[in-house]
Amino acid sequence: MLAALVxxxxxxxxxxxxxxxxxxVAITVIVLVGRFVLSVAWRLLVVATLLVGxxxxxxxxxx
Numbered sequence: 206m207l208a209a210l211v212x213x214x215x216x217x218x219x220x221x222x223x224x225x226x227x228x229x230v231a232i233t234v235i236v237l238v239g240r241f242v243l244s245v246a247w248r249l250l251v252v253a254t255l256l257v258g259x260x261x262x263x264x265x266x267x268x
Contacts, residue, residue, distance in 0.1 A: 219222040
């Protein structure tokens, strides 16, 4: 399957417009994956901030 993809891209990248298309598709995939990763990272950061804040309040009040 990978060999067929390489052969298909070989014909696609023979022209400047085809090369631009491949580059734009690659950038689009990177941006979409990056958006997903940042979405997950944002939630983890909020949860971590809340947990550390709660731990700080507990240790300040009880410590």
